[in-house]
Amino acid sequence: MSDRLKALADAGVSIWLDDLSRERIETGNLAQLVEESSVVGVTTNPTIFAGAIADGERYDAQVRSLVADGADVERVIFALTTDDVRNACDVLAEVASAHPADGRVSIEVEPLLANDTEGTVASAKALWKSVDRPNALIKIPATLEGLPAITEVIAEGISVNVTLIFSTERYRAVMDAYMSGLERAKEAGIDLGTIASVASFFVSRVDTEIDARLDAIGSDAALALRGKAAVANARLAYAAYQEVVASERWQALAAAGAKAQRPLWASTGVKNPDYPDTLYVADLVVADTVNTMPEKTLRAFADHGEVTGDQVTGRGEEAQALFDELAALGVDLDDVFLTLESEGVDKFKASWTELVETVQAQMSQVGA
Template identity: 80%
Template sequence: MTDRLKALADAGVSIWLDDLSRERLETGNLADLVATRSVVGVTTNPTIFAGAISDGERYDAQVRGLVSDGKGVDEVIFALTTDDVRAACDVLAPVAASTADDGRVSIEVEPTLANDTEATIASAKALWAAVDRPNALIKIPATLEGLPAITSVVGAGISVNVTLIFSTERYEAVMDAYLAGLEQAQKAGIDLSTIRSVASFFVSRVDSEIDGRLEKIGTDEALALRGQAAVANARLAYAAFESVHRTERWARLAEAGANAQRPLWASTGVKNPDYPDTLYVTDLVVADTVNTMPEKTLQAFADHGEVEGDKVSGQGEAARAVFDRLEAVGVDLDDVFLALESEGVDKFKASWTELVATVEAQMAAVTDRTGD
């Protein structure tokens, strides 16, 4: 266990790996990361699965069997991905047993359903039943149509990872949806202590979008603000988290055994090479949060990352000042977040198209190799 990653974990940040593959599972790599790199959770998405399935032959036997059984591409995807997530849940089961909130593995609902509430609910329930592990999390997008799905799914006792959150305004709606779900679960007699949730607040994409606008504005004042928006946005989100968890509504649910929906910093790989590669880890250290990292970021932090104490608590006012300066130089923040959500949903759906194409190619390849 590296000293730098241990220091991050000791600061209260849960380190989750933003990647999963059958190779990681079968070679013991995931178990090794848990043992030596302080990894206590896993997040996945269709693009991650597409990369895993196209790399090597570890899925071939299962794909061949499913094709022989007459399964279509959607059924094959469902089987492959839920099997991997179930296996990862088993690897992380000891972590789940020994910690309050970690040892979790996330799997997304079908992304093409992002604007369909009822279909999202059905997809979430099907994934939860198929994985059949208490330490799974079902990822639901924070679209307007996703919000009532979150409430319904949590109300049924299912643990969720709410994804594609960009603005504090939408994050507040996500927290409200989660609390409403807990209230429904309580009325249904479900043990609230069995429900877990994280809210995945996207980080690096905010800088990418706003930096581009600042560069188009081009003034010295605008250019001086590059690289500040994403961290400020996350700090505002954390201030909103603290505010909600000071309410009487939350106190009643906590008294009944409910778990807080922890903020999760997602998209923490740095996209601008001019910024430190551990920027979205070091500058977002605060207890009771999750940072899900691609392995490149994880290894970079293990090598040279620094924990400089809590960089988030009490920073709401300073973060708001950054946003005031952004608006003063001409950045339309409402338009920024609309653009980010629209782009995020498009990428969400495109990743599913990529996964479908990858699995279709694998299905054709294994059929060709067997001469069928």
């Protein structure tokens, strides 16, 4: 086992792999990562599935059978992805049994529904029913239309990974949506202890967007702040999380058996080669959080990542001071987050188009 990854896990960070493929499942690679690399969860998205399907032949037989049965591309995608997530849930079932907050595998609602509340709810219910595993998580975007969908789905006892969160303001709305769903679930007599949730707060994209604006400003003061906003933004989010879990509203839900919606640091692969490749892991170490990493980042941390204690708790004021500096320099933070969400939704949808085109090509190939 990697001592560095074990140290990260011992610090209270749940390590989730941001990747999944049928090859990982069938060759035992996923089980090996659980055994040797402290991996205790998996996140997926359509781009990940598109790459898995395009690169391997392990899907051919199932695609051929579905095509012969008259399935359209949406049905084929649904079958392939839910099968992989169900099987990954089984690989992680022992982890989930020992540590119910972990052992989770996430699957996204159809991205074209990002601005459709009712459609998102229907998609989430269909995915939850098909995967049929208690350690699954259904990913719902934190768009304005996604917020009521989160409440509705949680209220029915479905576990949720809220994705595409960029601002602390939206994060607070996500936490409110989660608690509203739990309150409704409680009224319906659902065991709150069976409901799990994480809130995926995106990290690296914040630096990418704000760094570009700092470069455009060009002053020494502006350039000195490059590469600092993303970590500060996550620390502000964690301060908001601490505030909410200390509230009377949350304490009442916790007393009824509810589990906290843990912060999850997403988009933790470093995009700027000038920055340390473990930046968004090492600088965001804090207990009871999740860090979902692409394998490249996982391997980098295993090789040279350093755990130097809690890097987040009590640093909200420091983070706010940095954001005040950014604002004073002319960085429009409201516009930053609007831009990131808009681009995130666009990427979300483009990812789905990529998956559809990949599966259509596969269907044509096996049907030829």
